[in-house]
Amino acid sequence: MTELLGVLGRYALKKISSLGRSTIIFLHSIIAIPNLKKSFPLLVNQIYFVGVQSIIIILVSGLFIGMVLGLQGFNILKDFMATGSLGTLVALSIIRELGPVVTALLYAGRAGSALTAEIGQLKASEQLSAMEMMAVDPLRRIIAPRFWAGLISMPILSLLFCLIGIYGGKLVGVDWLGIDDGIFWSGMQASVDVMEDLGPMVIKAAVFGFVCTWIALFNGYDCRPTSEGISRATTATVVQSSLAVLGLDFILTALMF
Amino acid sequence: MKYLKTEIMVGIFMLLGIIAACVLALQVAGLVLNSKAELYTVYAKFENIGSLRLRAPVRIGGVAIGRVTAINLDGESLTPVVSIGIEKKFDKISSESKASIQTSGIIGEQYIAITPGFYDEDLGTTYLKNGDFIADTGSAVILEDLISKFVFNSSQDSSKADESAKSSDTESTKE
Numbered sequence: 001m002t003e004l005l006g007v008l009g010r011y012a013l014k015k016i017s018s019l020g021r022s023t024i025i026f027l028h029s030i031i032a033i034p035n036l037k038k039s040f041p042l043l044v045n046q047i048y049f050v051g052v053q054s055i056i057i058i059l060v061s062g063l064f065i066g067m068v069l070g071l072q073g074f075n076i077l078k079d080f081m082a083t084g085s086l087g088t089l090v091a092l093s094i095i096r097e098l099g100p101v102v103t104a105l106l107y108a109g110r111a112g113s114a115l116t117a118e119i120g121q122l123k124a125s126e127q128l129s130a131m132e133m134m135a136v137d138p139l140r141r142i143i144a145p146r147f148w149a150g151l152i153s154m155p156i157l158s159l160l161f162c163l164i165g166i167y168g169g170k171l172v173g174v175d176w177l178g179i180d181d182g183i184f185w186s187g188m189q190a191s192v193d194v195m196e197d198l199g200p201m202v203i204k205a206a207v208f209g210f211v212c213t214w215i216a217l218f219n220g221y222d223c224r225p226t227s228e229g230i231s232r233a234t235t236a237t238v239v240q241s242s243l244a245v246l247g248l249d250f251i252l253t254a255l256m257f
Numbered sequence: 258m259k260y261l262k263t264e265i266m267v268g269i270f271m272l273l274g275i276i277a278a279c280v281l282a283l284q285v286a287g288l289v290l291n292s293k294a295e296l297y298t299v300y301a302k303f304e305n306i307g308s309l310r311l312r313a314p315v316r317i318g319g320v321a322i323g324r325v326t327a328i329n330l331d332g333e334s335l336t337p338v339v340s341i342g343i344e345k346k347f348d349k350i351s352s353e354s355k356a357s358i359q360t361s362g363i364i365g366e367q368y369i370a371i372t373p374g375f376y377d378e379d380l381g382t383t384y385l386k387n388g389d390f391i392a393d394t395g396s397a398v399i400l401e402d403l404i405s406k407f408v409f410n411s412s413q414d415s416s417k418a419d420e421s422a423k424s425s426d427t428e429s430t431k432e
Contacts, residue, residue: 159274159277162277162285166285185284192287
């Protein structure tokens with residue numbers, strides 16, 4: 001009996017203390033922003049890494065998701081003689097749900113895993129300890145710029161995803177299947193609202209960026225400094241971020257729409 | 258000053274983000290920049306507003322001239338009062354006009370259609386101005402009511418025969 005309680009207690013303490021460490025890391029890294037002059041080049045580098053280099057995958061997947069939505073939507077709406085609603089269907093489903101969520105999933109796979117592996121490698125090769133030795137705070141120098149870069153990049157990536165997705169839907173619906181151009185856009189414009197749809201989309205994307213980056217950075221910073229530890233941390237990053245994004249998406253949708 | 262390639266790429270990235278936001282707002286959401294057109298408000302009492310919503314368009318002959326700015330319930334008569342904001346440039350609308358709630362398509366959004374009335378100073382009609390009430394209104398047509406009326410009417414004749422048969426059945430079971 002005591003054995004069982006001990007196992008349970010140790011497990012709980014381990015989880016809670018890791019949550020505590022992640023909070024400490026998070027607080028340290030957001031406190032680090034006032035030193036803008038020094039950290040700006042670092043931030044630019046990180047935005048280039050997590051944002052600019054993710055553009056291709058975001059655009060390609062956005063285009064195809066929009067095209068698939070256009071095709072499937074057309075096939076179903078055709079039965080109800082309501083193909084004029086295709087624009088509304090594509091725009092709302094992309095802006096409200098698919099845009100931020102798929103972007104976040106791709107971001108977790110493309111950038112989050114890379115962040116974890118990079119920081120884990122820094123830790124395994126004891127570069128983080130070396131920085132501490134030189135009185136350079138690794139949280140400020142390594143973690144903070146990556147965190148802010150993720151927070152800034154995700155909404156932009158998500159906006160790009162939505163835009164290209166809607167144009168993908170337009171490509172299929174209007175240019176290939178022959179829905180009228182004016183009906184497609186006017187139906188969309190009548191139902192999409194800047195404050196009610198686009199605003200929550202950007203907020204969602206920012207929250208996802210925050211969560212994914214935080215999970216990735218913490219897993220890297222907290223990993224066991226061996227090659228196996230790094231690989232486990234990378235896997236954990238992708239799994240945890242995906243679950244967190246999907247779960248949070250429901251909560252945010254329930255709160256905002 | 259020379260910039261690094263990274264910095265330029267990040268600049269392009271940011272710019273792309275801003276452009277995407279603008280295109281989404283203007284093209285997809287149909288944001289109109291001069292939507293702050295000056296409005297004057299008239300009121301209309303309806304029996305039933307159906308599912309009319311705030312910001313629903315107000316149209317004359319299909320052309321949008323304003324929008325619904327508020328929907329309230331009159332505390333005493335318990336009838337809905339709809340505030341209709343009409344753009345200032347449409348100031349030649351007769352007070353004899355009729356406001357009715359209509360639906361675009363069979364199951365589309367509801368909007369207020371104003372049918373212009375006659376204008377004759379000798380008969381005491383005026384142009385609508387801020388704070389006026391539109392007297393002549395037509396309530397929303399509620400699809401469910403129509404359907405139930407239709408079903409009820411058409412089944413009435415045939416059900417009479419059924420009812421008499423049923424009542425005799427129930428009587429026999431009671432016994």
